[in-house]
Amino acid sequence: MSTELAISREKLESFLPVLGAEVTEDEKLQDADSGEILTNDEGNVLTVDEIGYLGHGSVEPVEDDFSAIVSHLSDRDIRED
Structure with missing residues (x-):
């Protein structure tokens, strides 16, 4: 089972x-x-203020946009978790 962690934007x-x-x-990620x-x-390239989701296992920045996050999660292989 995968564990998720929510982090406030300030942190x-x-x-x-x-x-x-x-x-x-x-403010770019590197x-x-x-x-x-x-x-x-x-x-x-995304700035730290544009990050909406960080992918499982590494830093995979996904912009802070609902459709981008849904698309990223939909493309993920569920067996990875």
Whole structure:
């Protein structure tokens, strides 16, 4: 069974390092090890304020838009959980 965790927007930036990510000076998400800027499934760079969901097992930013979150969850292989 999968466990879900809700984080308030105010705490998100301080929680991201636990997932191996950090926020740049211009508020973009980047991989803490490689410094690579993280993108959503379509390749768009998201800022920390635009994050609506973080995917299971890693930082997979999904924009704060209901249809984007539903699409991301629908595409997920349920057997992964």
